[in-house]
Amino acid sequence: MRNKFNAIYQDLADKINHHNYPVDSYLPSETQLSELYGTSRETIRKALSELLTNGFIQKIRGKGSIVLNLQRFNFPVSGITSFKELNNSLHMNSTTEVLCLEDQHVPLEKFDYQSSSPLLATYVERLRKTNNEPIVLDHDYILKSVVPEISHKVAADSLYDYFENQLGLTISYATKKITVESPTKEEAQLLELNEHQDVVIVRSQTYLEDTTLFQFTESVHRPDKFSFVDFARRQKIN
Amino acid sequence: MRNKFNAIYQDLADKINHHNYPVDSYLPSETQLSELYGTSRETIRKALSELLTNGFIQKIRGKGSIVLNLQRFNFPVSGITSFKELNNSLHMNSTTEVLCLEDQHVPLEKFDYQSSSPLLATYVERLRKTNNEPIVLDHDYILKSVVPEISHKVAADSLYDYFENQLGLTISYATKKITVESPTKEEAQLLELNEHQDVVIVRSQTYLEDTTLFQFTESVHRPDKFSFVDFARRQKIN
DNA sequence: TCATACATCCTGTATATACATGTTGTCAAA
């Protein structure tokens, strides 16, 4: 928000989402936009470049930037987004139940992670429901070396809000891996699954701005409630 | 490849993959790189910006660009990449078996796609195996309005190679949706699954450079062979 | 009538410059 081109990106993205710029229509040209926002064409181009990579528009040389019809209304495993943010932004009726909050070592083998020494972490187990149906069971391991203490209140509310707005940590990127596996008995029971029904597991490692690893997460999804929407651009392999 | 910054991106990406620039080390500074490649700093910055969004590096203000340890060795549902390209790049022992090749209308309801008129397409059904194990069953619908004819030879080899190198089409972007569902009897049999075992279904729509929709694909994955690896950067929701 | 040529839009690429701001090490003063 502090940058010009970021502000312009947000403004354009909002206007596209609110259909001020309708699907299949062209945005104003880069020079027109630069006059509209009172800035240079390069700044506009940085904003448009963001819109391009995020699937809002397609640029066509010699013609202009056309608004795409992206239906991104599902659970975005793609980005790094907290459950609370999603809940607010989609106006869903969701709850979070904290099942466990204690110190544990990170089960490194589950995450295919190599480490010479054991990693001490705060373990948080949370069950997420929308409309009283269990959707996701989250196992979070937050490294004590970065965040020494987590209260029950914070775990019940939003970890990300606590990290970013209270502690001033800047979450930067994450690697994720999605697989389909058999649930444990506890998981099957909590998610109210039939026997022999598989679950979708999303395991992720989250890093800060300075490349410090600080969180491991294992999200266990009900298979019938799991949906993952992605936007991808063509990239050749050599 | 034709662009300077793209060539520089490729060169740096290759050097990172071959550990010429080791993980956790810093790349040369932007000014050093601009001298190395005999270009301006802005051009270098475009290349580095690509590396950043693709998870090769993390830029740290005041310090430099650090090489990340990305393990991207799994099936990238993330990008748009053909099975043959993957097979070649990972040196896997894979085969493709064409089960069906005929004209059909696209089953629009499966793809949640609205259209006033039915879409005529070439339907290709292919079974992909690696090491003689069935991995994926692909149902492709290629619109006749864009590609009138597809030979059996092309279907057995590589559709993407045919589209891009023979027909001169430029594939640009795609939307994908991943869900877990029950297989049809035919799918269960072809993928050699036990009964009551779910499959992972990736449904995608692929578009050309000029935003023309030209392909629907439904990939049915064996759940135990399915793995999806992703890299994501933090982006706040408003 | 039809095709060619041109002007005029558009985006794509490349370079140069300036200043802002974060990181680090040095060196002198307290």
Added chain:
DNA sequence: TTTGACAACATGTATATACAGGATGTATGA
């Protein structure tokens, strides 16, 4: 020994300019 000021160097942001090249409509000429 510690602190603080500062220089050197890193990336981040913003602007300006130039030319290349695709898309499109118009005017000219055969």
